[in-house]
Structures are given as structure tokens and as C-alpha cells.
Amino acid sequence: MPLFQVKPAVDAALGSGYRMFDTAKYYYNExxxxxxxxxxxxxRGILSAKLLKEELFQRL
Structure with missing residues (x-):
């Protein structure tokens, strides 16, 4: 989803009280x-991300 569509959705979520946003490499939304x-x-929010175990050790 392009940024011009994501930003209004995020703003609406924040305005409704959402504070937790989930992402992952394979969601293609980071x-x-x-x-x-x-x-x-x-x-403006809390961001949760996931890694594969193999990716974690590559980044350390």
C-alpha cells in the first residue's frame, strides 16, 4: 500500500485510540x-516487528 494511502489509515487509527502497529519484513509495509x-x-505509536531467528543473528 503506498504512503498516500497508509498515512490517512494510520492517522484514523491513532485518532480512534490505536497505539500498537505490527509490521514484519514479509508484510512489505515497514x-x-x-x-x-x-x-x-x-x-505517535508503538511499533512491533518480527524477525526470523536467522535474521536476528545476522544483524548482531
């Missing part, structure tokens, strides 16, 4: 969700 949450400053 960049757009991060960009939508970063507009307007920090503390």
Missing part, C-alpha cells in the same frame, strides 16, 4: 508504516 508514524513527531 517503510510506509514507519514514514506514516514519523510524520508529526515521535510518540
Amino acid at each position: 517503510q510506509e508504516l514507519g514514514a506514516a508514524l514519523s510524520v508529526g513527531g515521535s510518540n
